Amino acid sequence: MLGNFMYSNPTRLYFGENAVSFLAGELKNYGPKVMLTYGGGSIKRNGVYDDVIAALKEAGKEVFEDPGVMSNPTVDKLYEGCKIARENNVDLILAVGGGSTIDYAKAVSVSAWCSEDPWDKYYLRMEAPDNRIIPVGSVLTMVGTGSEMNGGSVITNPAQKLKIGHVFGDNVMPKFSILNPRYTFTVPKYQMVAGIYDIFNHICEQYFSGTDDSASDYIAEGLMKCVVNASRAAVKDPENYEARSNLMWCATWALNTLIAKGKTTDWEVHMIGQAVGAYTNATHGMTLAAVSLPYYRHILPYGEAKFARFAKEVWGVRTDTMTAREAAEAGLAALEGWMREIGVVMNTKDLGVTEEMLGGIADATFLLGGGYKKLTKEEVVDILRESLNA
Amino acid sequence: MLGNFMYSNPTRLYFGENAVSFLAGELKNYGPKVMLTYGGGSIKRNGVYDDVIAALKEAGKEVFEDPGVMSNPTVDKLYEGCKIARENNVDLILAVGGGSTIDYAKAVSVSAWCSEDPWDKYYLRMEAPDNRIIPVGSVLTMVGTGSEMNGGSVITNPAQKLKIGHVFGDNVMPKFSILNPRYTFTVPKYQMVAGIYDIFNHICEQYFSGTDDSASDYIAEGLMKCVVNASRAAVKDPENYEARSNLMWCATWALNTLIAKGKTTDWEVHMIGQAVGAYTNATHGMTLAAVSLPYYRHILPYGEAKFARFAKEVWGVRTDTMTAREAAEAGLAALEGWMREIGVVMNTKDLGVTEEMLGGIADATFLLGGGYKKLTKEEVVDILRESLNA
Numbered sequence: 001m002l003g004n005f006m007y008s009n010p011t012r013l014y015f016g017e018n019a020v021s022f023l024a025g026e027l028k029n030y031g032p033k034v035m036l037t038y039g040g041g042s043i044k045r046n047g048v049y050d051d052v053i054a055a056l057k058e059a060g061k062e063v064f065e066d067p068g069v070m071s072n073p074t075v076d077k078l079y080e081g082c083k084i085a086r087e088n089n090v091d092l093i094l095a096v097g098g099g100s101t102i103d104y105a106k107a108v109s110v111s112a113w114c115s116e117d118p119w120d121k122y123y124l125r126m127e128a129p130d131n132r133i134i135p136v137g138s139v140l141t142m143v144g145t146g147s148e149m150n151g152g153s154v155i156t157n158p159a160q161k162l163k164i165g166h167v168f169g170d171n172v173m174p175k176f177s178i179l180n181p182r183y184t185f186t187v188p189k190y191q192m193v194a195g196i197y198d199i200f201n202h203i204c205e206q207y208f209s210g211t212d213d214s215a216s217d218y219i220a221e222g223l224m225k226c227v228v229n230a231s232r233a234a235v236k237d238p239e240n241y242e243a244r245s246n247l248m249w250c251a252t253w254a255l256n257t258l259i260a261k262g263k264t265t266d267w268e269v270h271m272i273g274q275a276v277g278a279y280t281n282a283t284h285g286m287t288l289a290a291v292s293l294p295y296y297r298h299i300l301p302y303g304e305a306k307f308a309r310f311a312k313e314v315w316g317v318r319t320d321t322m323t324a325r326e327a328a329e330a331g332l333a334a335l336e337g338w339m340r341e342i343g344v345v346m347n348t349k350d351l352g353v354t355e356e357m358l359g360g361i362a363d364a365t366f367l368l369g370g371g372y373k374k375l376t377k378e379e380v381v382d383i384l385r386e387s388l389n390a
Numbered sequence: 391m392l393g394n395f396m397y398s399n400p401t402r403l404y405f406g407e408n409a410v411s412f413l414a415g416e417l418k419n420y421g422p423k424v425m426l427t428y429g430g431g432s433i434k435r436n437g438v439y440d441d442v443i444a445a446l447k448e449a450g451k452e453v454f455e456d457p458g459v460m461s462n463p464t465v466d467k468l469y470e471g472c473k474i475a476r477e478n479n480v481d482l483i484l485a486v487g488g489g490s491t492i493d494y495a496k497a498v499s500v501s502a503w504c505s506e507d508p509w510d511k512y513y514l515r516m517e518a519p520d521n522r523i524i525p526v527g528s529v530l531t532m533v534g535t536g537s538e539m540n541g542g543s544v545i546t547n548p549a550q551k552l553k554i555g556h557v558f559g560d561n562v563m564p565k566f567s568i569l570n571p572r573y574t575f576t577v578p579k580y581q582m583v584a585g586i587y588d589i590f591n592h593i594c595e596q597y598f599s600g601t602d603d604s605a606s607d608y609i610a611e612g613l614m615k616c617v618v619n620a621s622r623a624a625v626k627d628p629e630n631y632e633a634r635s636n637l638m639w640c641a642t643w644a645l646n647t648l649i650a651k652g653k654t655t656d657w658e659v660h661m662i663g664q665a666v667g668a669y670t671n672a673t674h675g676m677t678l679a680a681v682s683l684p685y686y687r688h689i690l691p692y693g694e695a696k697f698a699r700f701a702k703e704v705w706g707v708r709t710d711t712m713t714a715r716e717a718a719e720a721g722l723a724a725l726e727g728w729m730r731e732i733g734v735v736m737n738t739k740d741l742g743v744t745e746e747m748l749g750g751i752a753d754a755t756f757l758l759g760g761g762y763k764k765l766t767k768e769e770v771v772d773i774l775r776e777s778l779n780a
C-alpha cells in the first residue's frame with residue numbers, strides 16, 4: 001500500500017429485512033419537503049413504494065413526486081427534476097430504485113441551485129459543486145453500481161451523444177441508504193446475472209493494477225470470493241436471502257472507494273464495455289462480460305504475476321507446480337468457467353455488435369492506461385474482434 | 391449475511407507519508423481553540439509534535455496543551471482534561487498518539503459538558519451522550535486499537551478496580567484522523583509485534599462466530615492474510631514502509647465495525663486477556679497472544695467447520711484430503727507457527743501469571759457466549775492453566 005489518499009464515506013446504511021423501518025427516523029433529520037424520485041413504477045408493483053410512502057407519512061412529510069427516471073437518465077430529465085426541486089424548495093431528495101435513479105438524484109441535488117447549465121458545469125467541465133446541495137437519501141432496489149454509497153453520477157446527453165460520469169466528493173454521497181435484500185428478489189434473472197458480473201468486474205478493475213503489496217487487493221480477493229459463492233446460490237434460487245444479502249453488501253463495498261485506496265486502478269473493461277453499450281444499448285453488465293476475457297487475455301503477459309495470484313487466491317488453483325504464465329491462464333480459465341456457469345453473455349455478437357461497428361466502438365473507447373498495459377486503438381479493435389465471436 | 395444492522399463511519403481519513411499536510415485544512419473547519427492531547431512525550435522526540443504544531447500555527451489556532459495521557463487513561467486524568475476543555479471552551483480536541491490517547495480524547499469530548507459525573511453516566515451506566523460533544527480529531531502514532539475510526543473509549547478507575555470500554559456511536563467517532571505509517575517506525579519491536587497480534591486477534595474475534603455465509607468473513611480473511619504477510623516483512627525490517635502501511639490500514643479496518651456487520655462476534659480472547667492484564671499489567675496484545683491457542687483449541691470441537699475454513703482460506707492449507715477436525719487443527723497449527731515466527735509471548739507465565747492467580751483471573755473474566763461455545767468458569771481456569779506453561 002504505497003499511495004497517499006483520503007478516505008471519507010459518510011453515508012449511513014441500514015441493512016436487512018427490516019431496514020425500511022429506520023427510514024422514518026432518518027427523515028426526521030430533514031425539513032418537511034421531500035422529492036420522491038423513482039423509475040418506471042416497478043416499485044408500485046412490488047410493495048416498496050407503499051413502504052416508503054408509509055415512512056414519509058409517519059415522518060409528516062410533504063411529498064413531491066418525480067417518477068419516470070430512465071435506465072440512462074438524460075439531461076432533459078435532469079432539467080425537469082431541477083425544476084421540481086427548485087420550485088418546491090425541497091429539503092431532501094429520496095431516490096427509490098437502482099443505480100440510475102440514485103445517480104440522477106445526485107445530479108439534481110447539485111444542479112437544482114446551480115446558476116448556470118449544470119450539464120456544462122458538472123458533466124462537461126466536471127467542476128466541484130459550489131452552490132447549495134440538496135441532501136439525497138436512497139432506498140435501493142437493484143444492486144450493482146454502488147451508487148448508494150458513493151459520489152458517482154452518470155448522465156446522458158442524447159443530442160450530444162455523450163454519457164458522462166462525474167464522481168463527486170463525499171458532500172454529494174447519499175446521506176443514508178436503505179438496503180433490503182428482499183427488494184432485489186423481483187429483479188429478472190438476466191438483470192440479476194448482469195448485475196453480478198458488474199459487481200465482480202468493479203472489483204477486477206481495481207484489482208488488476210499495480211504491483212505493490214496492498215491491503216486493498218486482499219480485501220478485493222475476499223469480496224470476489226464472496227460474490228462467486230453467493231452468485232452460485234442466487235442463480236440456483238433467486239430468493240436465497242443469504243446469497244442476495246451477500247451480493248448486495250459486496251456490491252456496495254466493491255465501489256464505494258475502499259478497495260481502490262492506496263493503489264492505481266484499471267477500468268479499461270468499463271471503457272470498452274461502455275463504448276459497446278453506446279452502439280448497442282445492451283445491458284451494462286453484459287457488455288462488460290462480453291469483452292472481459294479477450295481484454296484480460298490480451299494484457300495477461302504484462303500482468304502475469306497478478307493474474308497468477310488471482311488464480312491461486314480467488315479460485316483456489318494449485319499454482320505451485322505451474323509457471324507464472326500457466327497459473328495466470330488457469331485463473332482466466334476459472335473465471336471463464338464461472339461466467340459460463342452463471343450465464344453471462346460471452347460475446348458481443350449476442351449483444352448486436354457487427355464487424356462494421358468495430359472501428360467506431362474502438363474510436364469511442366477511452367484509453368486510460370491504469371492497468372498492466374495501455375492499449376492502442378489497434379489493440380482495442382483486436383480485442384473487439386475476438387469478443388465478437390468468442 | 392443474515393443479520394440486520396446499521397453502518398455509519400463518518401471519520402475522514404488522510405493516509406500516507408504526506409497525510410499531515412492535510413491537517414491544517416481540516417483544522418479550518420473548527421473554531422479557534424484547540425486542545426492538544428498527547429501522551430508521554432515521545433512525539434516530541436520523533437518530530438510528530440513539530441509537524442502538528444506547524445499545522446496548528448498555519449491554521450491560526452490557539453492551543454491548550456493536555457499532555458501526559460497514560461497507557462490506561464484514568465478517570466482522574468479524564469476529570470483533569472474535562473476541566474481544561476470546559477474552562478477554555480475548546481472547539482476541537484486534537485489527539486496525537488495511539489489508542490489510549492484517542493480513547494481518552496473521546497471520553498473528554500462527551501464528558502466535558504456533562505452535568506453529572508461522566509464516569510457514572512458514560513462508563514458505569516453506558517448511557518448515550520445527550521450533552522454537547524466536543525469534536526475530536528486524531529494523528530495516529532501507534533496501530534492496533536482502531537480508535538482512529540471507531541467510537542470505542544476505554545477508561546480505567548483504579549480506585550474501583552474497573553476498566554470499562556464504552557463503544558459510542560458515530561457522533562463520537564473522530565471527525566478526521568491522520569494516518570502516516572512513518573510515524574509508527576519508532577515503536578519498539580515488542581510493542582510492534584504485540585500490536586500486530588492485537589490486530590490479528592481483533593479480526594479473529596469477529597470471524598470465529600456464526601455459521602451463515604457472510605461477506606464480513608470473506609473480508610476478514612483478506613485482512614488476516616494481509617496482516618500475516620505484512621507482519622513478516624515488518625519484523626524483518628520495521629522501516630519497510632509498504633508493510634507498515636498495510637498494517638496501519640488493516641488495523642483501522644479490523645475494528646471500525648465493518649467486519650462485524652451482519653454477524654455475531656466472539657471477543658472471549660479479549661475478555662480472558664484483559665483479566666490477565668488486570669492481574670499483571672502486561673502489554674495487551676501479548677496477553678491475547680498468550681491465551682489464544684489454549685482458548686481456540688478448547689472451542690475447536692464446537693466450531694470445527696470454521697476453523698477448517700480458516701486453515702484453507704487464511705493459511706492455504708490443503709484440506710481436501712483431511713477430516714474437518716484435522717483441517718481445523720492444521721489451521722491452529724499454522725497460526726501457532728506464525729505467532730512463534732513473529733515472536734509474540736506464547737504463555738502467561740512469561741507475563742507474570744502464577745498458578746495462584748488463576749481463580750481470580752477466571753473470576754474477572756466476562757463470559758460472553760458469542761463464540762462457538764459459551765465457557766464456564768471451570769473452562770476458563772482450564773484454559774488459563776494450559777496457557778500458563780504453554
